[in-house]
Amino acid sequence: MKNIRVSICTGTACFVMGASEIMMLEDSIPEDLQGRMNLEIEGVSCLEKCTNHNRQKAPFVLINDNLLENATLAGVIDALRTIVEEE
């Protein structure tokens, strides 16, 4: 089983752009993924990615050091599935 660490930015910009929904990730893991990974979910007060002017968009989620921009709950779950099914 893979260890996956998800860090959700809870800063202002991310929160208003939809991070509040992503924070419910723990209760939203689909059945087919349950038990197939060691998932650790944490909140981060600010990832400080929103001030970057490379037109990156909030909300930001860090999945095992890979930055997911413009993240959604479904997008994060898809990313988790990709990692799990990579094996």
Next chain:
Amino acid sequence: MQFFKGFSSGNETFIEVAHHQVSKYKQGAEGDIFLSQKNNKDGRIITALSDGLGSGIKAGVLATLTATMAIKFVASDIPIKRAAEIIMNTLPVCKERGISYATFTLVDIEPNARVKVIEYDNPPYILIRKQTFVEPIKEFTTIERKNIKTGPKKEAIIHYSHYEARPGDRLVFFSDGVTQSGMGSPHFPFGWGYNNVQSFILDIVGRKPDISARDLTREVVNQALLNDAYKAKDDITCGIIFSREPRDLLVITGPPLYPERDADLVRSFLNFEGKKIISGGTTANIVSRETGKKVHVNLKNLDPKIPPESEMEGADLVTEGIITMAAVAEILEKNTKQDLSCRNAAEKMVELFLNSDRIVFLVGTKINDAHQDPQHAC
């Protein structure tokens, strides 16, 4: 609730005046009135609690008239005996009962810490000093009523007492809705009773020596309400005047304009004596970076409108910035009397605000790039 700075000399003593009340079951209006004002000219703090005959609007009118007149008379230095006479002879007469009546407790605190208390028919006040009762000597005066026909038959006796307040003193006074709560119940067939109220308060103060006036009034009123099985049989009001050292709170929000001042910000934060709030993700990161303490965001009990709170060693509360602050301002402006449930970060911040006497805001003036229009970002 009001906070006043008292005792004009250099020592730092604050006088916290707080009250809490619930109205009689199914009554929308309170029949007990609590008023408090600080006289800016001479620094006196004058507080009145009045319980009008009956309940609801009628009682509220009687009590409001009594409390307002009492405060105005005392503020204008009209002798209290004369003031009591005027009040008693002015109150309107209840149509049903044919009498005019409202009780009062009047507390006048001078800047030199001299406290004068005048009581008429409310339960006697309780003075707690160093976790024990102190009973100042009371003088009795009988007031003659002009309106003998419409006044109650028993004599009107005014109790007058005075003492020098010391830091730590708590002056507790309440309406008879407190002492008579639970009347008729198997547990308290004759009501909670003055002695039981005394022991209850002393017990809380013994267990929580630093409890604020605001919290203590809530404990007393909630217990009385519990005695009445949450259907108050009368208006229940408790007022407390607490003289104590001021409680300080620091709120830091926003990063400094120049990053080289980050260390100054964190130094001020660390050196502050009192409770501390960090509001803002970047600000929290700065403190975390400089102190080496990690920020843990709490993702349990999420609120869809308010970003979650975090924990950091050395801070009493860590929150997001602008959304939380806006929610705090909204709660404070609404001036809701209801108890806060303290579910989200904003409510927790309000709770900390209300339990502090001096709040220092350290505001960083850096403009958040993320909030600027990306087309015009500099």
